[in-house]
Amino acid sequence: xxxxxxxxxxxxxxxxxxxxxxxxxxxxxxxxxxxxxxxxxxxxxxxxxxxxxxxxxxxxxxxxxxxxxxxxxxxxxxxxxxxxxxxxxxxxxxxxxxxxxxxxxxxxxxxxxxxxxxxxxxxxxxxxxxxxxxxxxxxxxxxxxxxxxxxxxxxxxxxxxxxxxxxxxxxxxxxxxxxxxxxxxxxxxxxxxxxxxxxxxxxxxxxxxxxxxxxxxxxxxxxxxxxxxxxxxxxxxxxxxxxxxxxxxxxxxxxxxxxxxxxxxxxxxxxxxxxxxxxxxxxxxxxxxxxxxxxxxxxxxxxxxxxxxxxxxxxxxxxxxxxxxxxxxxxxxxxxxxxxxxxxxxxxxxxxxxxxxxxxxxxxxxxxxxxxxxxxxxxxxxxxxxxxxxxxxxxxxxxxxxxxxxxxxxxxxxx
Amino acid sequence: xxxxxxxxxxxxxxxxxxxxxxxxxxxxxxxxxxxxxxxxxxxxxxxxxxxxxxxxxxxxxxxxxxxxxxxxxxxxxxxxxxxxxxxxxxxxxxxxxxxxxxxxxxxxxxxxxxxxxxxxxxxxxxxxxxxxxxxxxxxxxxxxxxxxxxxxxxxxxxxxxxxxxxxxxxxxxxxxxxxxxxxxxxxxxxxxxxxxxxxxxxxxxxxxxxxxxxxxxxxxxxxxxxxxxxxxxxxxxxxxxxxxxxxxxxxxxxxxxxxxxxxxxxxxxxxxxxxxxxxxxxxxxxxxxxxxxxxxxxxxxxxxxxxxxxxxxxxxxxxxxxxxxxxxxxxxxxxxxxxxxxxxxxxxxxxxxxxxxxxxxxxxxxxxxxx
Numbered sequence: 078x079x080x081x082x083x084x085x086x087x088x089x090x091x092x093x094x095x096x097x098x099x100x101x102x103x104x105x106x107x108x109x110x111x112x113x114x115x116x117x118x119x120x121x122x123x124x125x126x127x128x129x130x131x132x133x134x135x136x137x138x139x140x141x142x143x144x145x146x147x148x149x150x151x152x153x154x155x156x157x158x159x160x161x162x163x164x165x166x167x168x169x170x171x172x173x174x175x176x177x178x179x180x181x182x183x184x185x186x187x188x189x190x191x192x193x194x195x196x197x198x199x200x201x202x203x204x205x206x207x208x209x210x211x212x213x214x215x216x217x218x219x220x221x222x223x224x225x226x227x228x229x230x231x232x233x234x235x236x237x238x239x240x241x242x243x244x245x246x247x248x249x250x251x252x253x254x255x256x257x258x259x260x261x262x263x264x265x266x267x268x269x270x271x272x273x274x275x276x277x278x279x280x281x282x283x284x285x286x287x288x289x290x291x292x293x294x295x296x297x298x299x300x301x302x303x304x305x306x307x308x309x310x311x312x313x314x315x316x317x318x319x320x321x322x323x324x325x326x327x328x329x330x331x332x333x334x335x336x337x338x339x340x341x342x343x344x345x346x347x348x349x350x351x352x353x354x355x356x357x358x359x360x361x362x363x364x365x366x367x368x369x370x371x372x373x374x375x376x377x378x379x380x381x382x383x384x385x386x387x388x389x390x391x392x393x394x395x396x397x398x399x400x401x402x403x404x405x406x407x408x409x410x411x412x413x414x415x416x417x418x419x420x421x422x423x424x425x426x427x428x429x430x431x432x433x434x435x436x437x438x439x440x441x442x443x444x445x446x447x448x449x450x451x452x453x454x455x456x457x458x459x460x461x462x463x464x465x466x467x468x469x470x471x472x473x474x475x476x477x478x479x480x481x482x483x484x485x486x487x488x489x490x491x492x
Numbered sequence: 493x494x495x496x497x498x499x500x501x502x503x504x505x506x507x508x509x510x511x512x513x514x515x516x517x518x519x520x521x522x523x524x525x526x527x528x529x530x531x532x533x534x535x536x537x538x539x540x541x542x543x544x545x546x547x548x549x550x551x552x553x554x555x556x557x558x559x560x561x562x563x564x565x566x567x568x569x570x571x572x573x574x575x576x577x578x579x580x581x582x583x584x585x586x587x588x589x590x591x592x593x594x595x596x597x598x599x600x601x602x603x604x605x606x607x608x609x610x611x612x613x614x615x616x617x618x619x620x621x622x623x624x625x626x627x628x629x630x631x632x633x634x635x636x637x638x639x640x641x642x643x644x645x646x647x648x649x650x651x652x653x654x655x656x657x658x659x660x661x662x663x664x665x666x667x668x669x670x671x672x673x674x675x676x677x678x679x680x681x682x683x684x685x686x687x688x689x690x691x692x693x694x695x696x697x698x699x700x701x702x703x704x705x706x707x708x709x710x711x712x713x714x715x716x717x718x719x720x721x722x723x724x725x726x727x728x729x730x731x732x733x734x735x736x737x738x739x740x741x742x743x744x745x746x747x748x749x750x751x752x753x754x755x756x757x758x759x760x761x762x763x764x765x766x767x768x769x770x771x772x773x774x775x776x777x778x779x780x781x782x783x784x785x786x787x788x789x790x791x792x793x794x795x796x797x798x799x800x801x802x803x804x805x806x807x808x809x810x811x812x813x814x815x816x817x818x819x820x821x822x823x824x825x826x827x828x829x830x831x832x833x834x835x836x837x838x839x840x841x842x843x844x845x846x847x848x849x850x851x852x853x854x855x856x857x858x859x860x861x862x863x
Contacts, residue, residue, distance in 0.1 A: 371854035375802050382780035389496035403773050465765035472760040
């Protein structure tokens with residue numbers, strides 16, 4: 078198939094099938110059966126086996142007629158991609174379709190109080206007892222855990238082998254008494270994440286993904302998709318303004334899923350507000366302020382152009398150059414510089430928040446949200462390790478956690 | 493705006509890289525930088541005859557190759573990388589671009605072919621001892637003398653000013669700012685090579701005492717073409733600078749991989765890895781800005797003035813910071829004359845300032861964006 082035949086086919090299919098008076102789940106089931114919902118997936122599992130490059134054509138045609146797609150937002154996308162890669166046929170049967178329709182929602186139980194950057198240091202324990210896996214431990218930073226149906230769980234099944242060999246990957250039912258979800262209030266006042274306490278929580282044996290002891294390989298797949306879709310967060314929020322039942326249902330779905338992400342634009346620094354704010358505050362003539370704004374704009378424009386270089390290379394099918402690995406770190410720099418400039422422009426008002434703060438508290442929210450960007454999704458320090466090791470080929474630091482049973486590796490007192 | 497190079501442009505770059513690896517090793521750079529002229533006419537001819545580089549962005553109608561600022565940017569990036577000692581920035585970038593922007597049709601036909609084929613090395617004399625990069629600093633006077641003009645005053649910081657065959661001069665007359673052309677050996681012109689920090693790029697002080705000059709373009713009409721030339725030249729210099737910055741970054745990485753302390757490669761220390769990662773971010777971001785500026789210059793994008801200043805500011809900071817970090821990573825050896833790092837460090841320093849430093853360009857960018 079080439080671009081033209083794909084375009085013609087999807088267009089014809091949409092003309093014959095797309096209607097706004099479907100219910101959201103009803104339509105998505107039709108879509109899933111057609112293969113156009115996830116065209117890059119294999120034909121056996123709801124897809125068309127198209128190369129990634131042609132998926133954009135399908136998206137364009139959907140956008141052209143305003144057709145609703147499969148459920149994209151949130152962790153369900155990562156769950157679906159992970160199970161597609163590693164799940165048993167029974168797991169795929171049970172979970173893929175309901176994830177794509179949006180009926181099932183998911184959360185990711187990876188980070189723990191004692192293991193953040195070092196995810197493979199998880200100490201949450203899963204033990205086989207009779208016909209069940211029994212799980213005890215604590216997870217943290219779990220977005221949407223409070224309304225998730227299922228969790229992707231990374232847990233330790235063997236403390237007597239090396240760190241990465243003792244992990245297993247499970248699908249856990251979040252609706253059970255052993256799973257206790259508490260919102261975690263952040264320094265910016267929002268509570269987008271949760272702590273999840275697992276106390277004798279149960280997992281069915283058929284919900285082990287891949288084999289016992291191979292959990293790290295599965296988690297790596299999830300993380301790879303998470304990194305790849307890091308940009309996606311921005312696109313998820315886009316809801317059609319269309320009129321009709323299906324659009325109403327999609328908007329309601331998005332409102333729920335996007336709730337934890339509503340401060341993310343502020344986390345990125347809101348460079349877009351800087352010039353208007355400087356003019357409004359009457360400091361745009363101050364040479365020092367002008368220099369700081371110019372430094373910020375230089376940084377943010379350069380970062381934007383670097384991302385576009387990476388995308389252009391990807392579109393041309395060129396091997397990824399260094400420019401493709403720098404985005405996360407560059408956006409941390411931009412966000413911090415933006416917070417400094419917003420403070421400078423705000424003057425004394427930068428001490429105020431909420432309705433007393435500038436722009437009804439938006440500026441204050443920038444100032445107290447920016448630190449998160451340098452931590453979430455891989456800290457700046459981990460990004461620098463990744464860049465230096467994978468892009469620049471520099472050697473890893475000597476390790477002291479891989480050559481002995483995990484039981485003997487020094488750990489945090491918490492977790 | 494173009495965010496990737498075509499396969500022809502990539503191929504062109506790899507040809508240039510091989511050529512300069514061969515023709516401009518640091519032994520050659522060191523030999524030429526010790527000479528008074530700073531460049532070698534035979535090597536200059538080769539540059540032109542083998543690759544036609546002196547003609548690259550000059551329109552075909554005037555004996556050039558008619559490529560765009562993107563191709564010129566590639567040449568400059570590779571020259572900056574190899575620290576090529578040649579009057580390329582002075583002749584091809586500054587002088588030829590000024591003539592394209594300011595000259596009459598007849599003057600372009602007369603002057604440009606010789607610059608394009610490398611037989612004439614030209615330069616642009618616009619700065620004066622006051623060191624200003626804008627037209628406000630121009631004090632040199634031009635007075636009418638029959639059909640010709642007479643120039644009086646002093647130009648300084650003139651790239652290759654003591655060796656150029658043709659000098660394009662910016663001067664002030666009754667009708668305002670005008671460009672003039674003067675032969676390098678004109679009577680009344682005294683040329684003195686300045687003692688420059690960066691010996692790979694020579695500069696001169698030119699004293700004009702009643703020097704006879706030809707008007708270039710319209711009398712009193714130099715302000716606009718000068719402005720345009722400076723913007724295009726800033727985009728060009730940014731591309732040259734990121735080439736040098738990348739070379740430094742790579743040399744720092746090579747050295748870190750080689751050097752052993754405390755029983756292990758220093759490249760395995762996180763402090764070193766994080767420094768290298770930061771250097772990569774800084775250089776890649778500056779490269780993106782430089783490429784954006786070259787592309788904007790090629791397309792004559794209305795946003796070019798802001799983008800060119802942004803790119804020059806980014807390159808000034810990134811090149812200098814990369815040079816500082818490269819010396820730091822080398823440790824003591826990096827501070828010696830024998831180690832090559834200082835050659836690029838000095839180019840970084842002179843380029844940081846030349847055509848306006850980062851602070852100056854940031855202010856220009858803000859004005860261009862009406863802040």
